[in-house]
Amino acid sequence: MGSYIPSTSAQREEMLKEAGFETIDDLYRDIPDDLKVRGGLQLPEGCSELETDRIMRSLARKNVVYDSVFRGAGAYRHYIPAIVKSVVSKEEFVTAYTPYQAEISQGVLQSIFEYQTMICELTGMDVSNASVYDGATAAAEAVSMCRTPKKTKVLVSEAVHPDVLKVIRTYCWAAGDEVVTVPVCDGKTAVPDFSDPAVSCIYLQQPNFFGVIEDAKEIGAAAHEAGVKMILGMDPFAMCLLPSPAEYGADIAVGEGQPLGMPLSYGGPYLGFMAASEKMMRKLPGRIVGRTADDQGRTAYVLTLQAREQHIRREKASSNICSNEALCALTAAVYLSAMGPEGMKEAASQCYAKAHYLASELEKAGLKRRYSSDFFCEFVTECSDPEGLNAKLAEKGILGGLPVDGGILWCVTEMNTKAEMDLLVKEAAAV
Amino acid sequence: MKTLFERSVSGRRCSILPACDVPACAPEQTREKQLRLPELSETDISRHYTELAKQTFGVNDGFYPLGSCTMKYNPKINETAAGLPGFTDVHPTQDDAQGSMELLAEAEKKLCEITGMDAMTFQPAAGAHGELTGLMLIKRYHELHGNTERNVIIVPDSAHGTNPASSAMCGFKVVNIPSAPDGCVDLEKLKEACGSDTAGLMLTNPNTLGIFDKNIKEITRIVHDAGGLCYYDGANLNAVMGIVRPGDMGFDCIHLNLHKSFSTPHGGGGPGSGPVGCKSFLEPYLPDAKIVCENGKYAWQARGEESIGAMRSFHGNFLVVVKAFTYLTMLGREGVPEVARNAVLNANYLKHLLEGTYETATEGTCMHEFVLTLESLKKENGVSAMDIAKALQDCGIHPPTMYFPLNVHEALMVEPTETESKETLDNAAKAFLDVYAKALEDPEYMHHTPYNSPISRPDEVTAARHPVLRCQIDD
Numbered sequence: 001m002g003s004y005i006p007s008t009s010a011q012r013e014e015m016l017k018e019a020g021f022e023t024i025d026d027l028y029r030d031i032p033d034d035l036k037v038r039g040g041l042q043l044p045e046g047c048s049e050l051e052t053d054r055i056m057r058s059l060a061r062k063n064v065v066y067d068s069v070f071r072g073a074g075a076y077r078h079y080i081p082a083i084v085k086s087v088v089s090k091e092e093f094v095t096a097y098t099p100y101q102a103e104i105s106q107g108v109l110q111s112i113f114e115y116q117t118m119i120c121e122l123t124g125m126d127v128s129n130a131s132v133y134d135g136a137t138a139a140a141e142a143v144s145m146c147r148t149p150k151k152t153k154v155l156v157s158e159a160v161h162p163d164v165l166k167v168i169r170t171y172c173w174a175a176g177d178e179v180v181t182v183p184v185c186d187g188k189t190a191v192p193d194f195s196d197p198a199v200s201c202i203y204l205q206q207p208n209f210f211g212v213i214e215d216a217k218e219i220g221a222a223a224h225e226a227g228v229k230m231i232l233g234m235d236p237f238a239m240c241l242l243p244s245p246a247e248y249g250a251d252i253a254v255g256e257g258q259p260l261g262m263p264l265s266y267g268g269p270y271l272g273f274m275a276a277s278e279k280m281m282r283k284l285p286g287r288i289v290g291r292t293a294d295d296q297g298r299t300a301y302v303l304t305l306q307a308r309e310q311h312i313r314r315e316k317a318s319s320n321i322c323s324n325e326a327l328c329a330l331t332a333a334v335y336l337s338a339m340g341p342e343g344m345k346e347a348a349s350q351c352y353a354k355a356h357y358l359a360s361e362l363e364k365a366g367l368k369r370r371y372s373s374d375f376f377c378e379f380v381t382e383c384s385d386p387e388g389l390n391a392k393l394a395e396k397g398i399l400g401g402l403p404v405d406g407g408i409l410w411c412v413t414e415m416n417t418k419a420e421m422d423l424l425v426k427e428a429a430a431v
Numbered sequence: 432m433k434t435l436f437e438r439s440v441s442g443r444r445c446s447i448l449p450a451c452d453v454p455a456c457a458p459e460q461t462r463e464k465q466l467r468l469p470e471l472s473e474t475d476i477s478r479h480y481t482e483l484a485k486q487t488f489g490v491n492d493g494f495y496p497l498g499s500c501t502m503k504y505n506p507k508i509n510e511t512a513a514g515l516p517g518f519t520d521v522h523p524t525q526d527d528a529q530g531s532m533e534l535l536a537e538a539e540k541k542l543c544e545i546t547g548m549d550a551m552t553f554q555p556a557a558g559a560h561g562e563l564t565g566l567m568l569i570k571r572y573h574e575l576h577g578n579t580e581r582n583v584i585i586v587p588d589s590a591h592g593t594n595p596a597s598s599a600m601c602g603f604k605v606v607n608i609p610s611a612p613d614g615c616v617d618l619e620k621l622k623e624a625c626g627s628d629t630a631g632l633m634l635t636n637p638n639t640l641g642i643f644d645k646n647i648k649e650i651t652r653i654v655h656d657a658g659g660l661c662y663y664d665g666a667n668l669n670a671v672m673g674i675v676r677p678g679d680m681g682f683d684c685i686h687l688n689l690h691k692s693f694s695t696p697h698g699g700g701g702p703g704s705g706p707v708g709c710k711s712f713l714e715p716y717l718p719d720a721k722i723v724c725e726n727g728k729y730a731w732q733a734r735g736e737e738s739i740g741a742m743r744s745f746h747g748n749f750l751v752v753v754k755a756f757t758y759l760t761m762l763g764r765e766g767v768p769e770v771a772r773n774a775v776l777n778a779n780y781l782k783h784l785l786e787g788t789y790e791t792a793t794e795g796t797c798m799h800e801f802v803l804t805l806e807s808l809k810k811e812n813g814v815s816a817m818d819i820a821k822a823l824q825d826c827g828i829h830p831p832t833m834y835f836p837l838n839v840h841e842a843l844m845v846e847p848t849e850t851e852s853k854e855t856l857d858n859a860a861k862a863f864l865d866v867y868a869k870a871l872e873d874p875e876y877m878h879h880t881p882y883n884s885p886i887s888r889p890d891e892v893t894a895a896r897h898p899v900l901r902c903q904i905d906d
Binding site: 019171338 | 432434435436443444445447448451452453454455456457458459460461462463464465466467468469470471473476477479480481482483484485486487488489490491492495497500502503504505506508510511512515516517518519520521522523524525527528529530531533534541544545556557558559560562563566567570591592593595596597598599600601602605642643645647648671673674675676679680690694696697698699700701702703718739740741742743744745746747748749750751753756757759760761762763764765766767768769770772773775776777779780782783795796820821824829830833835849850851852853855856879881884885886887888889890891893894895898899900901902904
C-alpha cells in the first residue's frame, strides 16, 4: 500500500495516548456504528510508486498521440516554449492555496496582476479578472453579468461552439433566463432583431465555430443602439491580427485561454479569461488582484473588490466561484512573455496564412470550402466521407479535422508545416 | 519588485518560431491598437518567476494548516503521470483516446465506492462548480416531478459561502438555519424550516467546526420526509473517507474536491476538480455524456432529454482527475481509511497540545480540523485572530483559516492533514504557544506582525476604494 503518512507507528501510538485515546478507532466513537463501512471498501489493494507508474503509463499508451494535428473546434495545438513548463512546475506556484494571506503570497498575486494586464492589452478592455474555469463558463458568467430584473432574454449566435451554447443554456435555465438563438447565413451570424426590450445581451464568437470572421462591429453597433450589451468570445491569437474585442465594441470580452501555452490534455485544465469595461467592473465574477501599499509604503498586491464575492456576500454574491484556474493564468502569462508582441503577431499571421494555403490546396483536390466569407485558422470543407478520410489520415499519423454534418472542420496553426499539409492534401485527393 | 512590463526592453525577444513556409496573406479586418506585451529574453523570464516563486508560500515551503482547504502534500508521482504525453497531447474529441476514457470510467467507479453514490460526472471544474451542478440536479428533479413550489434550499449558518451563492445562481431562495453550539444541525430548527417549499438541504459532515453530526440519519430523514433532497458538500471528506459514506448517511448527491482529499495541488487557486456523484434516480439529469464500454471499447454516449445539459466544455479538468486517480491507485482499499484516521489523529493531537492555552470552539473529539476562538484574548488584550495568524507567518507557518466559520467569533480554523509528521506538529504547537505568550506580553508587537515576510500588512481599504487592477505601460 502506498502511503504519505510520515509519522511512524510508534509515534502514532504515542500521539494517540497523549491525546487521550486508547485505540485509533476511538477517534470515531462519535460516529454511530451502524453507519460505518463494514468489511472495507471494494477497491483494489494499494500499490507502490513503481507499480503505480506502470499502471499510469499503460493507460497513457492506450491513447493515440498524433504527430500532426489538423483539428481545433475549441481545443488548439500551438507550440509551447520550454520556459513555460519550467516556470509553471515550480512547487511554490503548484502547491500554494488561493492567496488569502497576502504577505506570503506576493509572488502569486503579482503574477495574476501581470496576467490581468496582459488580458487587458490583448482584449483592449479596462479590467480583467483572475480567470474562470474555461471559455464556456466565462461566456455563461458574462451573460449573468448582463441580467437585470427586466432583462432576462439572451441572444446567442448559432455559430458559437456547441459546448458554449449548451453551457449558456444550462446556466440560464437554472437562473430563469431565456436563450434565443440567432440564425446563421452562409456561415455568418445575421444581424439580429434587437427590438425586444427584455433582451439583455448577445453572445457572439469571433471567429465563429466554423472559423468564419463575423461582422462583429456591425452587430455590436446595432446592439448598442437598442441598449443591448455585446459579449464577444474571441480566440486570443485572432485578437493579435483582427480588431480587438474593444475595437469591435464588446462590453465584455471572454474566451478560451487554452491556446496560450496549455496542452490539449483531453479537454482540461483550460482557462476562461474575462475582461470588461470599467462600468461593469463590480459585476465581474471571481478573484481580482489589485495593487496597493503595505504600512511601510512598499508596493503590495492583494485580492480586492471582495465585496462581490461569495465568502463575503454569500447568496448576494456576483457568482459562486471560489477556486478558479490560477496556475493556467500563470501559464498564459509566461507564454505571452515568451512570445512577446512580435511572436504573437507572427504566430497569428502564420495560422492565418497556413490555413489559407491548406484551404486553397484542398479546393484544388476537390474539397470545396462550404462558406464564402473570410476565415482565420479554421474552415469547413465539403467531404463525402469524413470518417473514411480521417481513418486514412490516421494511418499517416495525422489527426484529421472534426466531422461536421457532411463536411470537415479543419484547423491549422503555426505547428503545421507545408510538408504535412501537402501530405494531407494528397490523401484527401485520393478519397 | 519590478513587473514584467517594467523589465520589458523594446526589441528584445525569445527565438521561438521558424519563418513561415507558405505565402503570406492577411485578413481584411485588422487590429488598430498596438499590441503591448512585455519584450523579454528567456533569462529575464526565468529570473522574474524564480523571484516571484520565492515570495510565494506553498505546501512545499512548510506547514499549511489552512482549515477547510485540506492542504496535504501533493505527491510527485501524480505530476509525473499527468505529464505523460499520452495524456497531455490528446484532443478532447478523439474517439481513439481509449486510455482517457478508461481512466475516467475507473475513477468514477472508485469514487462512487468511496462516497456510496451510483454515478458521477467529472465536468465540474471546482468545488463551487460541483455545488452548482448538484443543485441543478435537485432543481431538475423537482421540475420533472411537478414540484414547482419547491424553491428553498436550507443551509446552516456555519456553511461555506459558496453554498448560499450556488443556491442563488440556481434560482433558489436560501434559508439559513442557526446551528447548535457544537455546530451541529439543530433538529428543531430544521423541522421548522422544512415544508412544502423545501427543495433541499446542503450540508457538510463533519461540519465546519470539525464535528461529526451524529444525528445525520435523522437530519436526512427529516428533509426527505418533507419532500426535499439532500446535498453533501464534500469539502470535509478527508476526515471520514473509507470510514463512513455520504450515500449511507442518506445524501442523494454530492461533490468532491479532488484538490482537497485526493491530493491534487491547488495551483495558487486552481485548477481544481469538483466531480458530482448522485444516486441512480438522479443519474438521468447529470450533465455531459456518459462513458459506456462495449466489447472492450469505450465511447461517450449522449444522455437523454432529462439531462441538465453541460457545465463546461468537453469533459472537465481531465489532468486533475489523472492526478487523483494516481493517488487512489497508490492508496487502495487500506490506504483510503488510513488517510482519514491519521488526518483525525493529527488534528486531535495538535488540538490537545494547544488546549489549556488556546480556547477551542467546541468540546470533545474533533475530526480532521478544529476551530479556536480568540474572543477572550481580543477582549482582554486587544490581540485578534488576525494578529495571531500574521505572527504565525514569522514562524514559517501558513496561518489557519481566519474568521470562519461565521458562527464563531475571532475564529482560527486549523487543519493539519495526515501528511505532517509528529515533529512538525510538535514544532507548530510550540510556535502557537510562543505566539500566544507574546500576545499576552506585548500586544502592540502583535498588531504589526509579520516582520519577516516580503511585505507587512497591505492596505486593503485603499486597494478596494481606488482600484489599480493592471500595470501602467508607458508607450
